[in-house]
Amino acid sequence: MKKKLTVKDFLINYGVILIMLVLVAYTSVVRPNFLRPNNLTNILTQMSYRLVIACGIAGCIITAGCDLSAGRMIGLGSCIAGSLVQRVDYAGKFFPNLEPMNPLLVVIITMCITGCFGAITGFFIAYLSVPPFIATMAMMEIVYGISLIFTGGSPVGGYVSSFTAIASTKFLGLSSLIWIAIGILILTWFIFNMTRHGKYMYAIGGNPQAAEVAGVPVKKTLLLIYMKAAMMYGLAGFMLACKSGGTNINTGLGYEMEAIAACTIGGVSVTGGRGKVSSAIIGVAVFEFLKTALQFLGVTPDAQYIALGIIIFAAISLDIRKYIAKK
Amino acid sequence: MASEYRLELKKISKAFPGVQALDEVNLAVRPGTVHALMGENGAGKSTLMKCLFGIYKMDSGEIYLEGEKVNITDPDTAMEMGVAMVHQELQPVPARNVAENLFIGRYPTKKVGPMKVIDHKKMYEDTSYWLKEVGLDFDPKAQFGTLSIGQMQSVEIAKAVSHNAKVIILDEPTSSLSDNEVEQLFRIMEKLRDDGVSMIYISHKMDEIKRIADDITIMRDGQYVGTWKADEMSTDDIISMMVGRQLTQIYPPADAEIGEVALEVEHLSSIHEKSFQDISFTVRKGEIVGFGGLVGAQRTEAMEGLFGIRHLSGGTVKVNGKEVQISRPRDAMDVGIGMITEDRRGNGIFGCLSIKDNVGVTVYDKHLKTGIVLDHKAINKIVDESIDKLSIKTPSSSTQIANLSGGNQQKVIVSRWLANDPDILIMDEPTRGIDVGAKHEIYEIMRDLARQGKAIIMISSEMPELLGMSDRVYVMCAGKLTGEISRKEDMTQETVMDFATRFE
Numbered sequence: 138m139k140k141k142l143t144v145k146d147f148l149i150n151y152g153v154i155l156i157m158l159v160l161v162a163y164t165s166v167v168r169p170n171f172l173r174p175n176n177l178t179n180i181l182t183q184m185s186y187r188l189v190i191a192c193g194i195a196g197c198i199i200t201a202g203c204d205l206s207a208g209r210m211i212g213l214g215s216c217i218a219g220s221l222v223q224r225v226d227y228a229g230k231f232f233p234n235l236e237p238m239n240p241l242l243v244v245i246i247t248m249c250i251t252g253c254f255g256a257i258t259g260f261f262i263a264y265l266s267v268p269p270f271i272a273t274m275a276m277m278e279i280v281y282g283i284s285l286i287f288t289g290g291s292p293v294g295g296y297v298s299s300f301t302a303i304a305s306t307k308f309l310g311l312s313s314l315i316w317i318a319i320g321i322l323i324l325t326w327f328i329f330n331m332t333r334h335g336k337y338m339y340a341i342g343g344n345p346q347a348a349e350v351a352g353v354p355v356k357k358t359l360l361l362i363y364m365k366a367a368m369m370y371g372l373a374g375f376m377l378a379c380k381s382g383g384t385n386i387n388t389g390l391g392y393e394m395e396a397i398a399a400c401t402i403g404g405v406s407v408t409g410g411r412g413k414v415s416s417a418i419i420g421v422a423v424f425e426f427l428k429t430a431l432q433f434l435g436v437t438p439d440a441q442y443i444a445l446g447i448i449i450f451a452a453i454s455l456d457i458r459k460y461i462a463k464k
Numbered sequence: 465m466a467s468e469y470r471l472e473l474k475k476i477s478k479a480f481p482g483v484q485a486l487d488e489v490n491l492a493v494r495p496g497t498v499h500a501l502m503g504e505n506g507a508g509k510s511t512l513m514k515c516l517f518g519i520y521k522m523d524s525g526e527i528y529l530e531g532e533k534v535n536i537t538d539p540d541t542a543m544e545m546g547v548a549m550v551h552q553e554l555q556p557v558p559a560r561n562v563a564e565n566l567f568i569g570r571y572p573t574k575k576v577g578p579m580k581v582i583d584h585k586k587m588y589e590d591t592s593y594w595l596k597e598v599g600l601d602f603d604p605k606a607q608f609g610t611l612s613i614g615q616m617q618s619v620e621i622a623k624a625v626s627h628n629a630k631v632i633i634l635d636e637p638t639s640s641l642s643d644n645e646v647e648q649l650f651r652i653m654e655k656l657r658d659d660g661v662s663m664i665y666i667s668h669k670m671d672e673i674k675r676i677a678d679d680i681t682i683m684r685d686g687q688y689v690g691t692w693k694a695d696e697m698s699t700d701d702i703i704s705m706m707v708g709r710q711l712t713q714i715y716p717p718a719d720a721e722i723g724e725v726a727l728e729v730e731h732l733s734s735i736h737e738k739s740f741q742d743i744s745f746t747v748r749k750g751e752i753v754g755f756g757g758l759v760g761a762q763r764t765e766a767m768e769g770l771f772g773i774r775h776l777s778g779g780t781v782k783v784n785g786k787e788v789q790i791s792r793p794r795d796a797m798d799v800g801i802g803m804i805t806e807d808r809r810g811n812g813i814f815g816c817l818s819i820k821d822n823v824g825v826t827v828y829d830k831h832l833k834t835g836i837v838l839d840h841k842a843i844n845k846i847v848d849e850s851i852d853k854l855s856i857k858t859p860s861s862s863t864q865i866a867n868l869s870g871g872n873q874q875k876v877i878v879s880r881w882l883a884n885d886p887d888i889l890i891m892d893e894p895t896r897g898i899d900v901g902a903k904h905e906i907y908e909i910m911r912d913l914a915r916q917g918k919a920i921i922m923i924s925s926e927m928p929e930l931l932g933m934s935d936r937v938y939v940m941c942a943g944k945l946t947g948e949i950s951r952k953e954d955m956t957q958e959t960v961m962d963f964a965t966r967f968e
Contacts, residue, residue, distance in 0.1 A: 331837050333828040340825050343814035350773060350803065350811045351825045351880065352794040410816040 152455040153402055153448070157423045164430040171433050178311060182304075184425045185318035186376040190396040191417040192325040193369030196362045198400050199342045201409030202269030204363070206258060206276040207370050207396060210251045211389025213284045214374020218247045219293035219384045227295030231288075237297040240379075248371040254280055255367020259360035273363075277393075284386045294383035304379040314376050321369065326414040328365075338362060342409030398445075399424045402452040423448070469528070470495040470662040471516075471547075471631050476525030478508075478515055485511045486522070489688045491681055493631065496660040498653060500667065500677035500694065503706055508686040509666050513633050517549045518542045529631075548624030549633040556616055558609030563591035565608045566623050594626040595619070598652045612760075614645030621652055625661075632656070633664045638672060642759035643961075650676050670699045682706055706900075714900075715932035716907055720914035722935065723749035725785070727801075727888050727919055732769055732779035740766035740943045743779070747888065747919040752910060754934030755923045756960045761940040763923045764806050767890050771796045771803045783888065797826065802881035806892035806923070808870070812877050815866040819858060820847045822865045822876050826884040850879030854909060871902025878909060889913065892923045907933060931955050939963035 148155070165172040190207055197204045220231035221238045238246075258276040261267040267275075306313045329335040337358045340348040349355050373392075378384045403420030405412030427448060431441050471493040478486040486508045493499045501509050515522040518536040527534050529545055536542045539549070556565055564571075567587050574583040591604035600618050608616065617637055624632045634653075638646045653663060653676060667673060673680065673694065680697055682689040682705045689705055697705075725746050732743040740762040747753045755763045768774045770781060772790040781788055788799045796803070805811050814822050824843045831839040847861045854875040858868060865876055874894065881889060891910070895903040910933065914920060924930040930937060939947040939960055947963030949955050 331840075333832060333836075333838060336821060336825065336828055336838065339817060339821065340814055343817045344811065346811035347814055348825070350771075350793055350805055352792075352797045353825060354794065406816075410814065 149458045153452040160430050164433050168433045181315050182312050185314040186373040187421045188318040189321050189369050189373045191399050191421050193366035194396045195400050195405050195417045198405045199412045205273040207393035208389045209277045209280040210370035211374040212386050213280050214247045214251050214371035215378040215384035215388045216288050216293050218243050218375040218378045222300040223295045224297050247375050248368040251371030252364050252368040256364040259363030263356040263359035292385040301382045398449050472528040474526045477523045485686050487686045493662045497678040498663045498665050498676050500665050500673045500680045503683035507683040543627050546630035548629035550620045556608050561605050563587045563604040566591050594622045598622045614641045631662045635666045716911045720750040722751045728782040730780045733777045735775045735777045743945050749917045750914050751935045752920045754930045754937040756930045757940040757964045762943040763940050800887035802886035803890040813865050818862045820861045823847045823879045846883050871898035888919045890921045927957050941966050
């Protein structure tokens with residue numbers, strides 16, 4: 138028996154997106170600049186690395202976990218990436234005699250290093266049953282310490298132009314950062330839907346005990362998920378370094394919370410088992426568009442925090458309605 | 465005006481979207497009696513009780529308590545009026561102690577200056593008093609989670625009594641109790657009956673009904689069928705009233721050819737001393753081997769040990785004559801063993817996933833293209849065939865499993881394991897919590913698997929099922945294998961009970 142889609146159901150399902158559309162429509166009327174292509178590509182660029190982070194963290198949330206180390210991993214990733222592409226003549230160079238590396242090699246090195254840390258977190262979560270909240274918090278501290286020791290607290294700047302050029306290179310009018318994000322989205326969609334690993338991820342999120350009984354390699358899968366997520370953070374750090382042309386240890390600070398919020402706004406359930414790549418896209422889009430719209434409307438950055446908090450409250454209250462059993 | 469009845473429900477109706485769950489149902493309970501409410505799963509018994517208890521709001525109908533019309537809007541009102549309910553699935557707070565569970569939400573308080581604080585002394589004293597009242601004797605400070613399910617239930621009843629309940633609803637209280645615990649429960653019920661309390665008792669177990677009930681009301685498909693004195697009804701009468709048809713043959717006859725030994729287990733022992741120890745048995749191809757025993761006999765634990773869910777301290781397992789090492793479920797699956805676990809919701813279904821994902825999870829390894837990509841086409845084919853073969857009632861294979869009835873969920877779990885094509889299938893309480901019709905279908909499936917030469921191990925706590933389905937029966941008691949019954953004529957309730965109670 139098919140249920141009729143009532144207005145209430147519609148609001149519950151699409152409430153947040155509606156709020157966003159209304160705000161965007163309003164902003165574009167009172168501030169015509171808002172929908173200019175220039176501004177839109179700007180928003181998309183802002184979204185690019187956030188999408189990459191969200192793709193990583195979504196996997197953790199789907200298994201009913203979370204990842205608080207994301208922000209610090211991004212910071213470490215950006216510092217590592219930055220230190221490998223500094224100009225030879227730059228005064229505060231980290232590796233004085235190092236020729237700036239090929240960006241592709243830099244990506245690989247960055248992602249491998251953060252991936253190793255992610256694997257360690259995953260090991261503690263999967264094999265030693267440390268709750269994800271605690272394990273990733275511990276890793277957050279460790280990674281921050283490593284970043285501090287590595288950089289000595291000083292900013293990492295002076296990149297060769299071939300590196301920063303990545304962010305400004307455009308293809309079909311879009312920054313290559315956006316293309317990287319699109320690539321990651323497709324890859325993540327593929328992993329979530331087409332591979333055994335993805336199916337196992339949903340099974341573990343849905344019911345870890347049942348997954349164990351059904352022969353799902355729960356531990357291995359969890360470890361891989363946290364490792365994969367950390368590699369994404371490394372990539373996001375690399376992208377941020379490209380974009381900003383200089384980083385420091387506080388790059389990426391707080392991004393984990395934004396990413397978790399974005400995922401849940403988009404419909405990744407914190408109780409596990411539910412969530413798609415489209416959820417991450419919706420969540421990040423809602424977040425960025427709202428932020429920019431508020432900015433255009435002249436809301437101060439300080440007050441924007443309050444607005445975003447309200448959005449999270451509203452979004453999750455609506456989203457949870459989909460799953461709460463009706464009596 | 466005084467009424468003959470303690471409680472009367474008149475023409476109660478309740479509709480859910482798409483279903484008329486209750487259609488003008490009546491129920492009249494006399495004071496100081498146990499009133500059995502019977503019907504197949506889905507007949508509307510629990511819904512009726514939830515309407516009475518104020519959990520659901522009924523669409524129409526009237527409730528009379530002691531002859532007076534009452535309006536029960538929520539459980540709190542119901543409790544105030546003296547109606548209490550012991551739920552089918554208990555909702556305890558396991559980490560707190562007995563007293564706190566008993567007084568949850570209404571802790572006795574005392575004044576300390578301007579503040580009201582909890583009066584722990586009074587709480588513990590009162591708890592002891594109420595526990596004694598229902599003939600129980602254990603420490604009010606014991607942590608609730610350490611009690612057995614039977615004990616928790618007794619505490620729930622004590623809680624109901626402490627509310628001065630005049631009507632207590634017991635929704636399938638014995639479904640997870642051992643026979644001893646059932647006996648204990650009945651003693652409490654008899655005491656309450658003597659004290660003049662009325663009880664509404666929902667159960668599927670005929671022998672219990674015959675034993676404890678004074679009156680029986682039968683429901684079918686949300687309709688009221690009738691009310692009878694319990695001693696005027698035979699079991700067959702009750703069944704035929706419940707299903708609306710004569711159930712001549714519940715258990716399909718055994719017709720499989722029994723072949724060579726498929727599984728040989730020797731000296732299987734748990735790492736825990738009190739769990740299963742030194743379990744040895746064999747299962748042949750085409751054979752359905754039943755495992756009987758009381759709840760707590762460690763049958764489930766032994767099978768989970770065999771399947772690699774629990775740790776072993778020793779024992780050998782031979783599959784088709786070859787010794788195998790099983791340390792996790794995947795190992796067991798690789799040597800051709802499947803296991804349908806007892807706790808469907810706990811470690812069976814993936815509630816928020818589709819039927820397809822629920823079935824496919826065991827066979828992803830076998831259906832990979834280029835080692836990574838899933839062969840969705842092949843998996844879909846398996847799923848669709850399963851839905852067809854086991855006649856799973858669902859709109860489509862992408863329906864969430866949580867939306868199916870218990871029986872259909874169970875069939876999905878059976879499909880999951882059949883998809884992996886095991887030679888040996890362990891079925892732990894395969895028909896728990898599913899209705900008579902679906903039970904019969906599960907039995908047919910089991911017979912069919914036996915005909916295909918599969919070896920089946922069935923754990924069952926329902927004596928008729930155990931005796932009706934098994935070719936051979938092993939009985940366990942307190943972690944030990946106490947008996948094997950291989951001759952059909954020896955398979956009686958008495959022999960099983962004899963072995964099942966051989967405590968040392």
